[in-house]
Amino acid sequence: MSKSVLSGKGVTKVFGLGDKKTVAVDHVNFKFSKGELVSIVGESGSGKTTLVKMILGLLSPTEGDIYFMGKKRDIRTRKQKREYWKGIQAIFQDPFSSYNIFHKIDSVLMDCINMRGGSHLPRDEKIKMITEACGFVNLKYAELTNKYPFELSGGQMQRLMIARIFLLKPQILLADEPTSMIDACSRATILDMLLQCRNEVGMTIIFVTHDIGLAYYISDSVYIMEHGKFVEHGTADQVILSPTADYTQRLINDVPKIHAPWDFAKVASTVSAQA
Amino acid sequence: MGKAILEVRDLTTKYITRFKEDVYAVDHVSFTVDEGRTLGIAGESGCGKSTLALSLMGYYFSPLYYTGGQILVDGRDITNMSPDEVRKNVLGTEVAYIPQAAMNALNPTAKIIRFIEDVIHAHDLKMSKKDIYDLARERFEILNLPSDVLQKHAVELSGGMKQRTVIAISTILSPKVLIADEPSSALDVSSQKLVIKMMYDLMRMGYIKSMIFITHELPLLYNVTDNIMVMYAGQIVESGTAKQMVFDPVHPYSKGLMNSIIVPEEGTRDVKLTAIPGTPPNLKNPPQGCRFAERCKYAQHLCHTSFVTMRRFGEVDPGLLGGEDEGDAVAERNRAYRCIVPIHELKAAYAEEDAARRRDKEAVSYE
Numbered sequence: 001m002s003k004s005v006l007s008g009k010g011v012t013k014v015f016g017l018g019d020k021k022t023v024a025v026d027h028v029n030f031k032f033s034k035g036e037l038v039s040i041v042g043e044s045g046s047g048k049t050t051l052v053k054m055i056l057g058l059l060s061p062t063e064g065d066i067y068f069m070g071k072k073r074d075i076r077t078r079k080q081k082r083e084y085w086k087g088i089q090a091i092f093q094d095p096f097s098s099y100n101i102f103h104k105i106d107s108v109l110m111d112c113i114n115m116r117g118g119s120h121l122p123r124d125e126k127i128k129m130i131t132e133a134c135g136f137v138n139l140k141y142a143e144l145t146n147k148y149p150f151e152l153s154g155g156q157m158q159r160l161m162i163a164r165i166f167l168l169k170p171q172i173l174l175a176d177e178p179t180s181m182i183d184a185c186s187r188a189t190i191l192d193m194l195l196q197c198r199n200e201v202g203m204t205i206i207f208v209t210h211d212i213g214l215a216y217y218i219s220d221s222v223y224i225m226e227h228g229k230f231v232e233h234g235t236a237d238q239v240i241l242s243p244t245a246d247y248t249q250r251l252i253n254d255v256p257k258i259h260a261p262w263d264f265a266k267v268a269s270t271v272s273a274q275a
Numbered sequence: 276m277g278k279a280i281l282e283v284r285d286l287t288t289k290y291i292t293r294f295k296e297d298v299y300a301v302d303h304v305s306f307t308v309d310e311g312r313t314l315g316i317a318g319e320s321g322c323g324k325s326t327l328a329l330s331l332m333g334y335y336f337s338p339l340y341y342t343g344g345q346i347l348v349d350g351r352d353i354t355n356m357s358p359d360e361v362r363k364n365v366l367g368t369e370v371a372y373i374p375q376a377a378m379n380a381l382n383p384t385a386k387i388i389r390f391i392e393d394v395i396h397a398h399d400l401k402m403s404k405k406d407i408y409d410l411a412r413e414r415f416e417i418l419n420l421p422s423d424v425l426q427k428h429a430v431e432l433s434g435g436m437k438q439r440t441v442i443a444i445s446t447i448l449s450p451k452v453l454i455a456d457e458p459s460s461a462l463d464v465s466s467q468k469l470v471i472k473m474m475y476d477l478m479r480m481g482y483i484k485s486m487i488f489i490t491h492e493l494p495l496l497y498n499v500t501d502n503i504m505v506m507y508a509g510q511i512v513e514s515g516t517a518k519q520m521v522f523d524p525v526h527p528y529s530k531g532l533m534n535s536i537i538v539p540e541e542g543t544r545d546v547k548l549t550a551i552p553g554t555p556p557n558l559k560n561p562p563q564g565c566r567f568a569e570r571c572k573y574a575q576h577l578c579h580t581s582f583v584t585m586r587r588f589g590e591v592d593p594g595l596l597g598g599e600d601e602g603d604a605v606a607e608r609n610r611a612y613r614c615i616v617p618i619h620e621l622k623a624a625y626a627e628e629d630a631a632r633r634r635d636k637e638a639v640s641y642e
Contacts, residue, residue: 043463044434153554183320183491184535188548210463213494213539217548240539254464256494257538258521262468264475 003070005171005204006055006088007031011064013050024050026228027064032172032204037195039207039215039236041251042225048208051225052176055206056090057081069171086115089165090174094181095157099149105160106145109133112167133163137193155186162193169201176208191218212251216240224248277310279347280485281331281370281452286344288330291337298558300326302509303344308452311478313486315500315517317493317532321555323509324489325375328454331487332372334361349451367394371450371483375457378437381429388425390444398448411447417480418443418473435466439473446477451484453477460490471499493536497521505529508555508566527571 013025025047032038042048053059055066057075066073068087075081092098099108109130113119118126127141134141137159149157158178165173175194179187195218198205209215215222216236223233224245232245243249256262284305290298300323308314316324326339333353335341346353348369353361366372374380381390391411395402402410412422420439429437438458446453455474459467477483488500496503497517504514505528513526524530531551537543553570556562562569568578 043465184493185319185532185551187537188535188550191548192550211537212464213537213543216539217537217543236544241541251464252539254468255539256492256498257540258494258497258536259538259540262471262498264472 003034004031004067005034005069006206007067008055009065009067011051011054011066012062013047013054013059014062024228025054025061028228028230030223030230032206034171034204035198035202036221037198037205037207037219039209039219039222040225041209041212041215041222043210043251046225047228048210048225049176050228052090052174052206052208056088056174057084085170086168087170088172088174089168089170090176091158091161091165091178093177095154095161096150098161099157101148101150103149105147105149105152106130108149108160109164109167112164116168129167130163133166134160136166136196137163138189139163155182155189158182158186158190159193162190162197165203166197166201169203171203173197173203173205174208175205177210178207179214180209180211187214194218212240212255224251277312279307280310280349281308281487282345282347283307283331284345284347286327286330286346287342288326288335289340289342290326291340292559296559299342299561300339300509300558301330302561304509304511305344306504306511306514308485308487310484312502313478313488313500315496315503316487316489316506317491317496317503317520318506319532319555320491322506324491324506325456326509327506328372328456328487328489331452331454332361332370333365334358363398367398367445367450368448369450370452370454371445371448372454373441373445373456373458376461377441377445378429378434378461381437381441383428383430386426386428387440387444391425391447394444394447414447414482415443418476420473433466435462435469438462438466438470442470442473442477446482449482452487453483453485454487454489456489458488458490459495460492467495471495475499493521493533494538505532508561509558510566512567526567527573528567 008028008030011025011028011030012023015022015024028051040048040051050059054061057073068084073084075084110126113121113126113129118129131141134144139156139159144152144160149160152160161178173194178194179190182190191214194205194207197203207215207219219236221234222236222239223230224239224247225231226245226247231247232239232243239248240252243252286301286304287299288301290300292298302323304327306314316327318324329339330341331346333346333356335358341354344354348365351369353365353369356365381387388408388411392404392407395407408425411425415422415424418439420436420443424432424436424440429440432440438461442453442455442458453474458474459470462470474486474488478486488496490496500517502514503517503520505512505520505524505526507528513520513524513529515524520529521533521536524533528551531549534549537548551570556566556569562579564580565571565574565578565582568574571578
């Protein structure tokens, strides 16, 4: 068993106080090893994004500890946070709001190199690195230079996000529904690039999604989340092909499939049962 | 099957941009939807799916303009009507349209029953408030929606409930055709299933005669629709039954599209997803020949200059291809191989890659 890069013990987040409190994430334990592609699957409101924010350090957990590279994470000061973010990076759902609209693409990518301690490099060197990163995601640097992020399409922006990750080479990449806002055709490209990133750079990818089919396609192991708790986890084949938890079974049942189409007469019974 | 409810012939509509350029987003589109049938429209973003849906309403407003063709709803042409007439006699009663993210457009200060009153009053129907309420309650109960929703505000409802309410409101006058544009894309899987189930119920109970379903989620389309139409750059590239289109598409573009299907079923992990390279053409000056030629890996120089029609190989008379004794062998081969470029001066191009892949598959299955 390889060493765990990121693990959590009893991670909890509670919003609100007293009667109005909501337990968004409820005593969650997890362990992600190096080079693994893990999916966290759950419906909206299951606490996926809260967990992601806690892992990223944007929210602090109410209870529980997160361990990064075997050590307990300590990100109380700004300096510690910056150091932490060198090892952990994220791609978000909405590519249009992920960029600072006042910064040109060149400076977005240049910042990545500076952040990894490449600020002393000559400009030519930097541009060479950027061109390589753009090539990795099938974008042409010559076409991007002097442009603002909003001049690109959603798929291109998401690819540029991956180019950033390629330059930064973090140990962990958190991908929070990176493909839900782009259409099915460009989705294949994005998934492919994430897999390539994993294989070439060797980073751990945590893929958060509500699409169980996507999770099955891309990941090595899958965590299923319901109401802030992990109800099931195991290898992708295990969880998707022979699910044990009721919730997982219902989730898989509700996804449209092509080899076992829905029987609407059966759906009727589930509706009346719920109503 | 049943009679045609919606018949579209050579429909062409265009957008006029700020710089007075014409963009033909729907270009010579023809299709028919029969009674009791559901038609799905698939395609990449920006291929004209939503514009087609807008055009089908027969109600055009700037910057969308009608340029030609006919839309027959139950035999009546709605393209030569005035906008007011369309609004009164077509929208809601003949054709109902649910735009994308319609559920976010419900006025937060009004109760749901107000929207239903609005729909009915817009069609000059003299009904008392009580009658409207009774009608709405009855309809909601049939559709498994709790009737206290009528007295609630939109903000009190969950996403799935809002979407189902929107569908119930728009079909309150029992339109003949329901056009739903991405009705379930913002919902999670279980509410999505309930929404689809409700649309199916509407069909089964005869409140709507036929349905057009637009989405880019292909597994969903396969589950919901009878026929699927694939659009690319404002044109229809291929249409057929759902099964045919998902498992045995002919056009290279539909093939690419069907390659992007991901489902949580055995075998998904073994197939490598392939994306179609490049981006759709700019419709301000569309390519001369086949619009897909730029991105098509089977394209030949003929494709760039003239438009070639797609044809399934089995549709070609086998006698043309070989001697009489070879007939059976040829027919057999026709089933296994598919033609990518149709016969042109009796020359045929086979999808060699496809054939090879099929052989591999067969070999595996025989083992």
